[in-house]
Amino acid sequence: MTEQANRLLDGPRGPKPKRVFSRRNIFLYGTLLMVTIYYAIPLYVMIVTSLKGLPEIRLGNIFSPPMEVTFEPWTKAWGEACTGLNCNGLSSYFWNSIKITVPSVIASIIIASVNGYALANWRFKGANLFFGILIFGAFIPYQVMLYPIVIMLRELGLYGDLSGLIIVHTIFGMPILTLLFRNYFTSLPEELFKAARVDGAGFWGIYFRVLLPMSLPIFTVAVILQVTGIWNDFLFGVVYTGPEAYPMTVALNNIVNTTQGVTEYNVNMAATILTALVPLVIYFVSGKLFVRGIAAGAVKG
Amino acid sequence: MESSISIRDLDLRFGSVEVLQGLNLDIGVGEFLVLLGSSGCGKSTLLNCIAGLLDVSDGQIHIGGKNVTWAEPSERGIGMVFQSYALYPQMTVEGNLSFGLKNAKMSKAEISQRVARAAEILQIEPLLKRKPAALSGGQRQRVAIGRALVRDAEVFLFDEPLSNLDAKLRADLRVEIKKLHSRLGNTMVYVTHDQVEAMTLADRIAIMKGGQIMQLASPNEIYNRPKNLYVAEFIGSPSMNFIHGELKGGDFVADGLSIPMTGYEFADSSEKEGKAIIGLRPEHIATGDNLASAVSRTKAKVSLVEPMGSDTIIYASVGSHPIHIRMDGQATVKPGDEVEIGFQPARANLFDPSTENRL
Ligand SMILES: Nc1ncnc2c1ncn2[C@@H]1O[C@H](COP(=O)(O)OP(=O)(O)OP(=O)(O)O)[C@@H](O)[C@H]1O
Numbered sequence: 182m183t184e185q186a187n188r189l190l191d192g193p194r195g196p197k198p199k200r201v202f203s204r205r206n207i208f209l210y211g212t213l214l215m216v217t218i219y220y221a222i223p224l225y226v227m228i229v230t231s232l233k234g235l236p237e238i239r240l241g242n243i244f245s246p247p248m249e250v251t252f253e254p255w256t257k258a259w260g261e262a263c264t265g266l267n268c269n270g271l272s273s274y275f276w277n278s279i280k281i282t283v284p285s286v287i288a289s290i291i292i293a294s295v296n297g298y299a300l301a302n303w304r305f306k307g308a309n310l311f312f313g314i315l316i317f318g319a320f321i322p323y324q325v326m327l328y329p330i331v332i333m334l335r336e337l338g339l340y341g342d343l344s345g346l347i348i349v350h351t352i353f354g355m356p357i358l359t360l361l362f363r364n365y366f367t368s369l370p371e372e373l374f375k376a377a378r379v380d381g382a383g384f385w386g387i388y389f390r391v392l393l394p395m396s397l398p399i400f401t402v403a404v405i406l407q408v409t410g411i412w413n414d415f416l417f418g419v420v421y422t423g424p425e426a427y428p429m430t431v432a433l434n435n436i437v438n439t440t441q442g443v444t445e446y447n448v449n450m451a452a453t454i455l456t457a458l459v460p461l462v463i464y465f466v467s468g469k470l471f472v473r474g475i476a477a478g479a480v481k482g
Numbered sequence: 483m484e485s486s487i488s489i490r491d492l493d494l495r496f497g498s499v500e501v502l503q504g505l506n507l508d509i510g511v512g513e514f515l516v517l518l519g520s521s522g523c524g525k526s527t528l529l530n531c532i533a534g535l536l537d538v539s540d541g542q543i544h545i546g547g548k549n550v551t552w553a554e555p556s557e558r559g560i561g562m563v564f565q566s567y568a569l570y571p572q573m574t575v576e577g578n579l580s581f582g583l584k585n586a587k588m589s590k591a592e593i594s595q596r597v598a599r600a601a602e603i604l605q606i607e608p609l610l611k612r613k614p615a616a617l618s619g620g621q622r623q624r625v626a627i628g629r630a631l632v633r634d635a636e637v638f639l640f641d642e643p644l645s646n647l648d649a650k651l652r653a654d655l656r657v658e659i660k661k662l663h664s665r666l667g668n669t670m671v672y673v674t675h676d677q678v679e680a681m682t683l684a685d686r687i688a689i690m691k692g693g694q695i696m697q698l699a700s701p702n703e704i705y706n707r708p709k710n711l712y713v714a715e716f717i718g719s720p721s722m723n724f725i726h727g728e729l730k731g732g733d734f735v736a737d738g739l740s741i742p743m744t745g746y747e748f749a750d751s752s753e754k755e756g757k758a759i760i761g762l763r764p765e766h767i768a769t770g771d772n773l774a775s776a777v778s779r780t781k782a783k784v785s786l787v788e789p790m791g792s793d794t795i796i797y798a799s800v801g802s803h804p805i806h807i808r809m810d811g812q813a814t815v816k817p818g819d820e821v822e823i824g825f826q827p828a829r830a831n832l833f834d835p836s837t838e839n840r841l
């Protein structure tokens with residue numbers, strides 16, 4: 182046996198040193214930086230512009246920061262901007278959007294999660310057919326269904342009303358959400374479900390007491406998908422509601438497209454940011470959970 | 483024998499796949515029955531049918547004298563333990579144990595009394611407030627057993643409960659399950675891949691193949707008198723030696739080998755003639771000091787030696803037949819050596835090559 186001291190030879194030892202400026206790193210971070218700039222610049226321009234007065238905007242330097250910060254465009258966008266018919270700003274439409282989004286998100290997620298659970302765990306007769314039809318539904322272009330739904334809502338007396346739009350959003354969220362929940366519940370160990378059945382839990386008992394507590398990540402994903410999808414919707418909003426019930430996106434469009442007088446870029450920008458605020462906040466608050474939920478399908482619960 | 487579980491003409495199909503066909507099985511009260519078989523032979527499926535987790539395609543299942551073919555799993559008086567433990571991850575150990583009792587609308591006092599008793603039996607009292615994620619594999623499996631225990635079930639169903647554990651823990655828990663069985667005295671049906679588990683735990687073993695029971699007998703019987711080639715090959719490690727040959731006037735003759743079969747018990751106590759396969763367990767081939775008890779002797783040429791500590795497996799050939807032999811761990815043999823071996827006809831097995839059944 183050799184002595185302790187000379188057992189270690191010269192040369193590599195311990196962790197391999199990493200070079201900060203390797204070609205790989207430069208390429209990687211360079212790409213990331215470019216993508217970041219690509220997405221950040223429009224946002225920057227919007228924010229900067231929304232804080233400038235009109236005379237300053239007319240100078241034309243869209244990248245320069247405001248010389249004099251003013252919040253007047255924001256208050257105007259919120260309370261006074263003209264949306265074609267009236268000049269009350271976005272505020273009432275903001276509440277319309279809330280009134281549309283909250284119930285449709287809740288309803289669609291509740292229904293879809295129960296659907297997904299039944300499809301994944303209770304394999305009832307015709308489950309595959311039902312699932313097939315549902316998935317097929319996801320591929321039918323919206324345009325095809327636009328007018329038939331107008332007629333259906335009119336017959337039901339819901340056309341032009343918030344509740345009609347809520348129903349439409351709930352239904353259109355079904356295919357993708359059901360797929361999402363079904364796949365998540367399928368990925369959970371089947372023995373858990375069997376154990377719960379032996380323990381005497383029924384359909385709802387297993388859903389509420391065993392599966393729901395394990396499913397926070399996937400519910401977060403569903404909330405984010407639905408909130409952004411429904412909040413950002415323009416087409417259904419413009420088709421199925423009347424001027425009083427327009428969601429915020431439609432109102433924003435009307436503000437930006439108002440043809441009277443000068444184009445108030447700063448107000449338009451402020452209005453746009455206001456409209457985008459809700460999805461933005463949702464992402465910031467739950468981004469981490471979102472990533473975890475997306476990955477959850479791959480990792481065994 | 484009064485039967486606790488009785489399975490009558492059970493069929494189970496998944497679409498067009500026949501998994502179980504016309505299966506009949508009676509399990510006595512307090513019996514420990516082990517279902518043993520290769521992967522995919524339908525052990526779990528059978529267990530799930532007994533538990534009511536699968537709807538049977540045909541036939542009946544009776545538990546405790548009641549026809550439970552259409553009953554819900556929770557109404558069958560069973561407790562089930564799964565390979566993956568299947569503990570509810572969001573509940574504490576206590577919550578896991580009491581979940582079934584709460585579903586049965588049992589009173590709080592009764593629940594806590596039962597949970598305490600199960601925890602005491604399984605020695606998991608200090609763990610009651612923990613979540614399953616904070617338990618070791620062995621502790622989780624104990625909790626899983628506890629979940630069956632609190633239900634006071636008359637039948638326990640185990641689906642490979644120990645196969646996720648390491649060898650040491652497996653041996654410990656095996657002993658614990660055996661103790662638990664003798665303490666509770668309820669019927670247990672236990673699915674496993676592991677022969678040692680099967681041999682040590684079982685009152686009777688059912689060897690399954692392709693959805694059918696090949697042999698249902700005590701471990702001793704299965705080991706010593708396998709009913710057919712499949713069972714003979716399946717049980718025992720290293721597996722039995724098989725030599726094709728012929729029965730002629732009371733002798734088994736194969737090329738370079740002749741063994742008088744005096745002392746062999748034929749299945750219907752009448753001697754047979756004609757083609758046969760002889761099955762010899764590696765540990766029943768006598769060497770060294772044991773040679774005295776052997777009836778017929780011959781020489782074998784060693785080609786490979788595997789020392790395992792307690793014993794040594796040698797691979798050798800007799801005439802043109804490769805065989806393996808279990809020798810004493812202290813034996814000193816080298817490849818190339820010739821060793822004298824002896825056969826004991828009383829411990830041999832003869833099979834008909836065409837029907838594969840025991841002669
Ligand atoms: N849902 C199903 N649909 C179709 N075939 C199935 C289904 N479940 C099991 N099978 C088939 O039934 C057969 C028996 O399966 P089973 O799970 O009972 O095997 P096993 O004996 O428990 O095997 P292992 O020891 O690997 O657990 C297998 O061939 C399997 O492919």
Ligand SMILES: [Mg+2]
Nearest residue numbers: 525526527641
């Ligand atoms: Mg199995």
